[in-house]
Amino acid sequence: MSTEGLSIGIPVGGQATDRARARSGSRWQVLLRRDNVVPLAIDAVAVLLAVADVWLVIPDKAPPYSIYLSAFACLALVGRRWLPFAVVLGTVPGFLTGWSQLAAMIALGMLATRKQTHWQVWVGAALVWACRFIQWPLSDFTTLSWREHVLDGLYGILVAGMPIAIGLLIGARAQLSQKLVELAASRDRERKLHDDAVRAEERARLAREMHDVVSHDITLIAMQAGVLATTPGSESAQETAKVIRQLSTRTLEELRSLVGVLRSGAADDGPHPGIGELTQLVRGCEVPVQLTVDSVPEQLPAKVSAAAYRTVQECLTNVRKHAPGAAATVLILGDGDALNIEVCNESPSAPVTPLPSGGHGLTGLAERARLLGGSFETTPTDDGGFRVRASYPVRG
Structure with missing residues (x-):
């Protein structure tokens, strides 16, 4: 690297x-x-x-x-x-x-x-x-005669009364407009509070489902892997069990963190892996990877760093699932204004085992790039592989 x-x-x-x-x-x-x-x-x-x-x-x-x-x-x-x-x-x-x-x-x-x-x-x-x-x-x-005094008095009432009437009408109209603006703002606040309440209820429901179902299953996987790792047998089986236990434990920790985010409604609930953990990710992904990191700013925004990590993580996971035996290259290049990421893998060299996939991983990466003001694209290569390009702005 x-x-x-x-x-x-x-x-x-x-x-x-x-x-x-x-x-x-x-x-x-x-x-x-x-x-x-x-x-x-x-x-x-x-x-x-x-x-x-x-x-x-x-x-x-x-x-x-x-x-x-x-x-x-x-x-x-x-x-x-x-x-x-x-x-x-x-x-x-x-x-x-x-x-x-x-x-x-x-x-x-x-x-x-x-x-x-x-x-x-x-x-x-x-x-x-x-x-x-x-x-x-x-x-x-x-x-002047008394008739002229009366006429002057009446005309004076018109001269003084007409400006006051017009001024009161204009002022009342301005007050009414202000009340309408305040009423509209109050309705917007009520609508926002209602939307926040609905989102909070949905987050709580998702947190319950993730804790009761997903967290339970992952815990069982980690426990079974721990038992398998201590059972006498081949070294490869024990090593695989240890890897399964490590991945299950790490996934369980991230899931608990995510459940905390859902319940609190916060945008961030603690540190997330960033570009500094890519070396460790590549070593443990069981995919031949050539990683190149060039001209990356020292002070990288936390969200951009996390996005880069999640992009490489998802791409390597897809290579392991859909292109077994294929090698991958990861290029991370900073050009001053953006952080560019390219992950490319070869065609699979082993039989592909069908695994459940909803296609939400790449969709989530595209949404993450859009929220950060970047870009995301995927294209197949001529040799049967797959290429993912993402760009995240590092300024403003």
């Missing part, structure tokens, strides 16, 4: 520039996301509408202070998502002494959307109503 170390080099040349470009690109992606673009567009439209409203109704000879206050009210809408109550207060002077009515209504609507029935909403509504009810300058307000 030949083994070489593997050195992994990490290029450092343009990585800093690449990372800077990646961060810059990620910032643009965050800024251009729909969740960010849509609110910004709505804010821009709100400011433009408020400015247009002031520009269309402002008289030619308006006092400068009223123009400045109205412009300030329109620009204050930019901060309505962060300081809604302060923005409402900022629009009051422009609405009272100027013409920023739409700006005040937009600010009040955002306040109602965010705060719902908070006291700030009612204070803002009272201020907006007062700005619409009171005429500026106050000298003009005192000259």
Whole structure:
């Protein structure tokens, strides 16, 4: 068996520039996301509408202070998502002494959307109503008739009530959407708990069956092999009995470990054989094997190491069952990103004894490779043998 170390080099040349470009690109992606673009567009439209409203109704000879206050009210809408109550207060002077009515209504609507029935909403509504009810300058307000006061009061209720109604409706819709999301998440959790319970019950049933049937039979095999090994007879028979007892004992230990995994529901219940035990596996498999291990990383992931061991173990077991007398070659090669395994055997040189086989071994290896993100394939060879190739990623 030949083994070489593997050195992994990490290029450092343009990585800093690449990372800077990646961060810059990620910032643009965050800024251009729909969740960010849509609110910004709505804010821009709100400011433009408020400015247009002031520009269309402002008289030619308006006092400068009223123009400045109205412009300030329109620009204050930019901060309505962060300081809604302060923005409402900022629009009051422009609405009272100027013409920023739409700006005040937009600010009040955002306040109602965010705060719902908070006291700030009612204070803002009272201020907006007062700005619409009171005429500026106050000298003009005192000259109005009682009918005009009543009409201004009713119109003020509409001006202050409509934004609040829309804001409450939007807030209620958002709360309902949040409740639906929470309900869906709760149903998902309940479904997951139910699935976990079903799987736990199935694991417990499988553990009982394996312990009551398989473990019992293997124990009897080990006991019978022990008796046969101590019975006087030919040395080959005693050696075979010892091998049977060793294999039965090891299988029983692994079966008990597997039963523990099934009962606990854990993904792993202790150490498993890895690539370091391949030499011992090859020596005890009773198959002529040429093992070559080349460029395997020193720090190999535990799952990949166990997968490599199980792949070679299953392949050598199949050679012993289905190709008696055939020699096998095992090649394990690391290329930096993956661990490649190839097991190839010749055609059988002895009569094949039919043994029970469900074909689940190779299927399990293929599933293991898929779960680890690797590949698995089997092909017959031209000389009547069989070849198995598997690849398991060793990074990420």
